[in-house]
Amino acid sequence: MKHAAARFFFCLLIPVAGIFNTTHAQTPFPYDTRSDSISIVHYNIHLDLQDFSTFVLKGHTQVIFKPKVNNITEITLDLMGPTVDSVHDANGNLLSFTPAPLGFKVSLGGTFNTGDSTSVEIFYHGTTVQDPTFGGFYFNSAYAFNVGVSLDDIPHNYGKTWFPCFDNFITRSAYDLFVTTLPTHDAACGGVFQGTVMNPDLSETHHWKVFQPIPSYLISVAVSNYVFVNSSFTDYQNNPVPVKLAAHASDTTPMKNSFVNLENAFDIFESRFGPYRWDRVGYVLVPMTAGAMEHAMNIAYPEIIADGSLTYQSIMAHELSHHWWGDLVTCRTAEDMWINEGSAAYCEYVFKEGLSGRAAYESQVRNEHKELLRTCHMDDGGYWPLSGVPQAHTYGNTTYLKGADMIHTLRGYLGDSLFFNGLKTLLEQNQFSDMDAIEYRDDLSAITGFNLTNFFADWIFQGGWPHVSIDSLTIVQNGVQHDVTVHLKQKLVGRTNYSNQIPLTLTLRDDNWNTYETTIHSSGMNNSVTVSVPFIPTFGYLNRDELISHAVTATYTTVTTTGTKNLSHSNMLLQVQNVSDSVFVLVEHNWAAPDPVIDWESGKLISPQRYWRIDGIWNSGFNANATFRYSGQISGGNAFLDHLLITGTEDSLILLYRPDRSVDWVEFPTYTKNFGNVTDKTGTLNAINVQKGEYAIALKGWHLGLNEWNEESNATLYPNPANGFVSVESNVTADRIVISDAMGRLVEQRLNPGAKADFVTASWKKGTYWVTGYSRDKSVFRKLLVVQ
Numbered sequence: 001m002k003h004a005a006a007r008f009f010f011c012l013l014i015p016v017a018g019i020f021n022t023t024h025a026q027t028p029f030p031y032d033t034r035s036d037s038i039s040i041v042h043y044n045i046h047l048d049l050q051d052f053s054t055f056v057l058k059g060h061t062q063v064i065f066k067p068k069v070n071n072i073t074e075i076t077l078d079l080m081g082p083t084v085d086s087v088h089d090a091n092g093n094l095l096s097f098t099p100a101p102l103g104f105k106v107s108l109g110g111t112f113n114t115g116d117s118t119s120v121e122i123f124y125h126g127t128t129v130q131d132p133t134f135g136g137f138y139f140n141s142a143y144a145f146n147v148g149v150s151l152d153d154i155p156h157n158y159g160k161t162w163f164p165c166f167d168n169f170i171t172r173s174a175y176d177l178f179v180t181t182l183p184t185h186d187a188a189c190g191g192v193f194q195g196t197v198m199n200p201d202l203s204e205t206h207h208w209k210v211f212q213p214i215p216s217y218l219i220s221v222a223v224s225n226y227v228f229v230n231s232s233f234t235d236y237q238n239n240p241v242p243v244k245l246a247a248h249a250s251d252t253t254p255m256k257n258s259f260v261n262l263e264n265a266f267d268i269f270e271s272r273f274g275p276y277r278w279d280r281v282g283y284v285l286v287p288m289t290a291g292a293m294e295h296a297m298n299i300a301y302p303e304i305i306a307d308g309s310l311t312y313q314s315i316m317a318h319e320l321s322h323h324w325w326g327d328l329v330t331c332r333t334a335e336d337m338w339i340n341e342g343s344a345a346y347c348e349y350v351f352k353e354g355l356s357g358r359a360a361y362e363s364q365v366r367n368e369h370k371e372l373l374r375t376c377h378m379d380d381g382g383y384w385p386l387s388g389v390p391q392a393h394t395y396g397n398t399t400y401l402k403g404a405d406m407i408h409t410l411r412g413y414l415g416d417s418l419f420f421n422g423l424k425t426l427l428e429q430n431q432f433s434d435m436d437a438i439e440y441r442d443d444l445s446a447i448t449g450f451n452l453t454n455f456f457a458d459w460i461f462q463g464g465w466p467h468v469s470i471d472s473l474t475i476v477q478n479g480v481q482h483d484v485t486v487h488l489k490q491k492l493v494g495r496t497n498y499s500n501q502i503p504l505t506l507t508l509r510d511d512n513w514n515t516y517e518t519t520i521h522s523s524g525m526n527n528s529v530t531v532s533v534p535f536i537p538t539f540g541y542l543n544r545d546e547l548i549s550h551a552v553t554a555t556y557t558t559v560t561t562t563g564t565k566n567l568s569h570s571n572m573l574l575q576v577q578n579v580s581d582s583v584f585v586l587v588e589h590n591w592a593a594p595d596p597v598i599d600w601e602s603g604k605l606i607s608p609q610r611y612w613r614i615d616g617i618w619n620s621g622f623n624a625n626a627t628f629r630y631s632g633q634i635s636g637g638n639a640f641l642d643h644l645l646i647t648g649t650e651d652s653l654i655l656l657y658r659p660d661r662s663v664d665w666v667e668f669p670t671y672t673k674n675f676g677n678v679t680d681k682t683g684t685l686n687a688i689n690v691q692k693g694e695y696a697i698a699l700k701g702w703h704l705g706l707n708e709w710n711e712e713s714n715a716t717l718y719p720n721p722a723n724g725f726v727s728v729e730s731n732v733t734a735d736r737i738v739i740s741d742a743m744g745r746l747v748e749q750r751l752n753p754g755a756k757a758d759f760v761t762a763s764w765k766k767g768t769y770w771v772t773g774y775s776r777d778k779s780v781f782r783k784l785l786v787v788q
């Protein structure tokens with residue numbers, strides 16, 4: 001499913017910093033256990049969709065099933081909207097039924113065991129239901145059609161809005177659909193068209209058949225005065241694959257024009273992910289506006305975006321790609337929806353790469369990654385693990401865009417050949433079945449021979465992001481070479497566990513433009529790697545190729561002219577005043593807390609959210625200014641950059657600087673402030689004659705003194721020492737409570753904590769911590785011992 005405006009739609013604003021939704025126990029999520037005892041092998045769905053005036057659906061569905069265990073005496077089926085009129089057994093005898101939470105329970109009138117096959121037939125009619133945003137069975141004066149998942153309702157499966165079924169991601173069945181329409185209408189359904197029968201009353205019954213087993217949310221029907229545009233593609237084995245596009249006659253030409261790259265998408269996905277395993281390719285235009293839906297072989301596609309342009313072709317490709325990701329291999333539960341939707345969102349990048357090349361792919365990955373670092377946790381109400389997004393946020397940016405970003409990172413771990421060949425085999429081995437993240441990990445590890453335990457622990461089972469930086473370089477001459485020890489440092493963004501064995505491209509350079517590149521690995525909070533380099537590097541940087549989506553976005557640029565350079569990935573403007581020869585400028589925007597101010601009592605509250613690092617190959621003829629935009633706003637294009645730092649007016653903002661990490665932060669000596677309106681929380685700080693080093697935004701004068709809390713308030717921590725948790729209580733109303741470790745590193749913070757705030761310390765290391773309360777006028781802090 002592709003929601004047309006996912007980024008803008010899910011703006012549930014929960015301004016809390018420390019929502020660390022961390023590692024889940026890697027146990028399977030609860031699933032619908034009906035599928036353990038009964039296998040529904042086939043549905044015969046008969047619908048009467050002639051009445052477009054009262055919007056009533058009439059139908060009867062035969063459910064053919066086989067017990068997987070002995071002593072089956074009843075079956076519970078889901079149905080939402082229409083009312084059940086009667087239920088019959090395989091011989092036509094009436095069966096009794098009672099209401100169940102999502103449908104009804106049928107007494108089978110006998111006992112059935114493994115090896116048996118039987119059926120029930122349900123007659124039903126009534127008005128249908130629709131999700132407020134997306135999903136359900138829709139009628140209007142010109143169309144009747146279903147959309148198989150609900151955006152808002154939980155569970156999301158919406159096969160039950162038009163036929164009785166096990167409405168889950170697990171049970172897979174074959175289908176026959178018999179849809180009776182007015183003679184002026186036609187029915188476009190999933191599967192292969194079998195024929196039309198004229199009825200004595202002049203109505204027509206259209207028969208479609210789905211041979212491949214699919215879950216209930218993927219079967220489909222759409223009725224209108226459709227015409228079909230038939231063609232065929234050639235698959236990778238040179239066999240024809242029928243293509244059927246259904247639309248109103250007046251829409252067929254714009255639809256074909258919008259779909260000129262459909263065959264390219266088909267070829268791109270077959271070459272990357274293996275054969276197309278379905279009987280045809282199909283799309284049907286429907287009057288939806290909220291998005292498209294990947295019904296197998298009969299994708300429901302919004303009429304308004306088949307407009308003759310190529311503007312929305314990524315949605316066309318997204319839905320087709322579900323025939324590899326989602327339809328062929330399906331998430332077992334909604335908590336692993338990233339397997340369907342993260343993969344399909346990633347396929348949009350693959351489509352772009354196939355059409356326009358690697359640079360276009362990289363550009364899209366880079367743009368989305370930056371947006372995710374800024375907004376994903378705010379849009380989705382927390383830093384959710386990709387595997388384990390709560391169902392209220394199933395169809396949010398975490399599942400789709402962070403899912404795609406993580407699959408890009410998986411590609412970085414494996415390399416292109418292992419990645420694509422591995423996924424091809426993963427799909428082949430698991431075709432027409434469901435999967436969870438654990439199975440994905442274990443299968444792909446076995447297929448590739450690459451142990452993905454670390455990857456899944458660090459990127460799939462843990463929310464938030466790792467952040468890796470070079471803390472320093474140590475250089476020792478060794479013959480004609482130089483042993484360069486790279487000291488790496490990891491920080492945590494929205495998570496509590498450090499990562500292991502993150503592969504990162506290391507680039508080392510000197511002022512003569514010598515360049516050395518290799519892959520190194522970051523493990524834990526600190527580790528060091530020594531490499532042998534044929535020159536003395538003056539600086540280094542990580543992840544130039546952006547194969548790994550950690551919490552840094554950067555610009556690497558060669559500057560040869562004066563003027564303003566918008567380094568948008570670095571959230572900075574570079575105003576080049578003089579340049580006499582080419583210079584190389586590196587600007588990293590680090591989406592992680594900078595190292596703390598060592599002079600703790602100097603009254604500087606440094607940003608808990610981000611800092612910059614500027615470096616490069618410069619010469620004496622180079623002079624530039626740097627404009628750093630800040631924004632404490634919580635809406636708009638710069639929202640959430642500094643909302644944890646800038647909660648009041650801007651007049652105490654300062655620009656901090658240090659040339660390297662061996663020295664403390666000081667205020668940058670030459671800069672101007674452009675606050676504009678001091679209460680709108682946005683403006684710029686402009687460094688004149690910018691220097692190499694780290695930059696951060698801070699507040700000045702907020703931190704008043706060591707003993708204040710003790711003297712002026714009744715702030716208490718209890719129990720102290722803490723063992724598992726600590727409560728912070730104070731008669732000073734704090735805007736925030738910040739907890740840092742003995743080295744001043746941020747551990748956790750909370751906005752608007754109220755008079756009493758509880759913190760879980762169970763995952764913290766034993767030792768000393770500082771608990772600081774900040775208010776508009778003062779800050780107070782106390783020492784906390786954690787003993788667990």
Ligand SMILES: [Zn+2]
Binds near residue numbers: 001
């Ligand atoms: Zn999708």
